[in-house]
Each structure stands twice: as structure tokens, then as C-alpha cells.
Amino acid sequence: MAKPSMQDLADPFVPERDSKWYRAMWHFWHPVAYSGDVVEGEMLQGQLLGERILLVRHEGTVRAFMDVCRHKGAAPSLGWIENGCINCPYHGWSYDMDGNLVNIPSRPELNGILKVNLERYLCRESAGLIWVSLVDEPWGDPPGLAEWDDPEMHWQSPAYYDWKTSAPRRLENFVDFSHFPFVHENILGTRDKAEVEDHEVWREGQMLRFDRYVVEPNDDTMKGILGISDDIVTVLNRYYLSLPGTIYLLRIFPNGKRYGLYMVSAPTGPATCRNFWHIGSDFAQTDEDLAFLIDFELMVLDQDQPVVESQWPEHLPDLLSAEMYIKVADDVTLAYRSWLFELAADFMNE
Structure with a gap:
């Protein structure tokens, strides 16, 4: 008996442009450019x-x-x-x-x-x-950003970046916590502590919500920017995931200082996406300090891109059962896909 090929793995999937998740994308708002451009x-x-x-x-x-x-x-x-x-x-x-x-x-x-x-x-x-x-009656409203007009927050919008993968694959990568120790070893995690702690995921309006407490090192540069002298800090990470492709991470440090990372992945095609992002904080008030934070995020993106672009197929499978999910580690992925596919079914019945 012949061994399965990559195409065999794709057999449960319909052609990219006919997939239900891709057709569902037409019913949402998507960003096309930065306002300032x-x-x-x-x-x-x-x-x-x-x-x-x-x-x-x-x-x-x-x-x-x-x-x-x-x-x-x-x-x-x-x-x-x-x-x-x-x-x-x-x-x-x-x-x-x-x-x-x-x-x-x-x-x-x-x-x-x-x-x-x-x-x-x-x-x-x-x-x-x-x-x-692209439709006259899209689902919901364009996702907002509560801290965007906060006078204490200093924001920058780096250049958008294009990836050769579907928008949902990119979005899921942002909220996939179990890849941190492997793709971002000694930066966002370590292999000897690869377990993902339990975290609740719930629906709130047109968002998925979940929070995590993260214990992380506080290096000399961050000590100077943050104003915290401790070598180790516990940070509250609040996540706001707006369907279909927006994620906002608000990080709250022990001294109440805030850091925001807002990313939207827009589908330019079935297996390509354009990603817009903002970075802001109320402690990095100079462009130099923000440049340090941006450089860190760019390093993370450079590590993620080849791995995410290697996923097969590039688009999401139409069947939830086509890929495997691990309880706790993949709770966000499963909650996201389940809701997206529910909406896709609703759109098809309209």
C-alpha cells in the first residue's frame, strides 16, 4: 500500500477559494491600509x-x-x-x-x-x-482599540508585512502559546517548561477573551524603560480576539504600566495575508524606547514566518476533525475555529 502524500492530506479540504472559511471572509470587515497612508x-x-x-x-x-x-x-x-x-x-x-x-x-x-x-x-x-x-451587510463592526486615543499611550505603526499563508493561520500563530519554547526558545519560553497553564476562553460580544499571567525575566534595558528593578516580573496578559483576524494583547506590569500590541491579518487571497500592526505603551515615551520594543517583535516575527508558512495546507481545513487539538494548549485555536465555522454556516444559509 502506498504511503499517504501531502495531497492525500489535503483531500479532506476543498479547493482554497471554495472553502467555507474563505467564503465566510467576505462577510467581515478587513483593513486595507493605514489611515495615514x-x-x-x-x-x-x-x-x-x-x-x-x-x-x-x-x-x-x-x-x-x-x-x-x-x-x-x-x-x-x-x-x-x-x-x-x-x-x-x-x-x-x-x-x-x-x-x-x-x-x-x-x-x-x-x-x-x-x-x-x-x-x-x-x-x-x-x-x-x-x-x-465587500458585502453590503457585514458581520459586526470594524474592531476598535480602546487605548488608541489614550493620551498616556505612545503608539507607532510599523510597516505592514505580507506572509504566504492564510489570515487565520497567522492569527492562530499569535495565540498559540505552546510554540513559544520551541520557535522562540529562551525568548518567550524554555523547553524544560513547555507546559501551557489552564486558561479560560469565553465569548464577549464579537470577541474571544482570555487572560494569562506570565512570569518573565526583566533585563537591564526593560528595567530602565519600565522603572522596575526586579530581575523577574509577573505580567498580566489580556487578549482580545475579534473575528475574523484581529488580536489585541494588552500587557499590564506590576507597577500598572501598560504595553499594547494590536495586529490584524487581512486575507489578500486564500493562502496569502497582509498584516497591519500597532505597538504602544505608557512607559516607552520616546521613539528610541519604542524602537527597542519594535525590534523585539520583528525578531519574533522573523522566527515565526518560515514555520507558519510551512503549514500544510496554507488555508484552514474545512473540517474541525482534519487536524488534532490538545486540550488546554489548543483551547484558543479550537474556540476560534468553532466560532468561525458557526458563522460560515450562518452566512451560507442567508
Whole structure:
């Protein structure tokens, strides 16, 4: 009897674009860009679920359209803004800020007669990001960030990063505690203490919630930034997971100081994702101090990426039983997938 191949392992999975979790992604809000990257009077192209998205800020408000001219499919985002209109770079077709075609330079007599428009999408700004929905009635609201407007918190938004894996795989990696001693040995864990402590996971609104107390070393750099002289500190980690791809980790130190790490994984395709993130704290008040924290997170990402991109298949399996789960260690993963698949079933029945 032949041994099973990787393709055999994928047999329980439907093609990526037909998988129920991927189809469910269309029913959520997803970020496409940082708010600060879309400036007044300019256009930016984003990617979401295999679609090109045109973003434009006009009179302070961001609008989102399918980035495909109705004439011959060129990307209007490569064009220019003039007199409050979007102009395609290929043949100069012009659309107003509602997406309506208003000018055909080669056939001006058709202006007002040819009724076509750029497909417009719902678009909102929240937590320093521009969120887009490809459906008219998305599930829930774009996830917020309570500390984003806190005057005591100093935030930075590093450049987004693209991974060759599905958005749920990336999200699960963030909340997979049992990989710390192996992928991040002597940084986030040690192999002689690989056990994961019991932790409750519960639903709260459109979020999964869970908390952990973590005992960790406090090196000289952190002592100076934190103002804590102890060599070992116990930190309360509060997790806020908003479906389908947002995770916010709020770390509270013994002296009450706070550190926030906010990450959203947006599906650019079935097996690719774009990840936006913010880092903030009320103790690292200078860019130099925050740079130290950012460099640490970048080191963690560099260790995670090749491992997560090696997972097969890249997208989530459609069956919960297709992969194995270990009680306690995989409680968050199971709670996340169960809820996501419940919603996918609801969307299919609408």
C-alpha cells in the first residue's frame, strides 16, 4: 500500500477559494491600509480577497472602490485626481467620488448617456486603519482599540508585512502559546517548561477573551524603560480576539504600566495575508524606547514566518476533525475555529 502524500492530506479540504472559511471572509470587515497612508487628494491601491481596492480621501472622507476601470480594466488608482474626479490613466475616463462615470474624452457626446460606474464598497476608519467590506451587510463592526486615543499611550505603526499563508493561520500563530519554547526558545519560553497553564476562553460580544499571567525575566534595558528593578516580573496578559483576524494583547506590569500590541491579518487571497500592526505603551515615551520594543517583535516575527508558512495546507481545513487539538494548549485555536465555522454556516444559509 502506498504511503499517504501531502495531497492525500489535503483531500479532506476543498479547493482554497471554495472553502467555507474563505467564503465566510467576505462577510467581515478587513483593513486595507493605514489611515495615514491615504492622504487628501491622492489614491492608493490595496488588496483584499483577490480584489484590487482603490482608496481615495476626498474632503477628509475615505472612499473605497473596485480598482478596475469599466472600459478596459486598467487600474484607476494609477491615474490622477482632478476637479474632484478619479481619472483612469489608460484612456482618461473620469469618475466622480460616488463612482459614476462623468467623462469619456474620446466620445464626449456619450457623457451622461452611458450609465456605468466603479463598484463602490463600504469603508470606515477605526483604530488607525481603513476597513473595507465587500458585502453590503457585514458581520459586526470594524474592531476598535480602546487605548488608541489614550493620551498616556505612545503608539507607532510599523510597516505592514505580507506572509504566504492564510489570515487565520497567522492569527492562530499569535495565540498559540505552546510554540513559544520551541520557535522562540529562551525568548518567550524554555523547553524544560513547555507546559501551557489552564486558561479560560469565553465569548464577549464579537470577541474571544482570555487572560494569562506570565512570569518573565526583566533585563537591564526593560528595567530602565519600565522603572522596575526586579530581575523577574509577573505580567498580566489580556487578549482580545475579534473575528475574523484581529488580536489585541494588552500587557499590564506590576507597577500598572501598560504595553499594547494590536495586529490584524487581512486575507489578500486564500493562502496569502497582509498584516497591519500597532505597538504602544505608557512607559516607552520616546521613539528610541519604542524602537527597542519594535525590534523585539520583528525578531519574533522573523522566527515565526518560515514555520507558519510551512503549514500544510496554507488555508484552514474545512473540517474541525482534519487536524488534532490538545486540550488546554489548543483551547484558543479550537474556540476560534468553532466560532468561525458557526458563522460560515450562518452566512451560507442567508
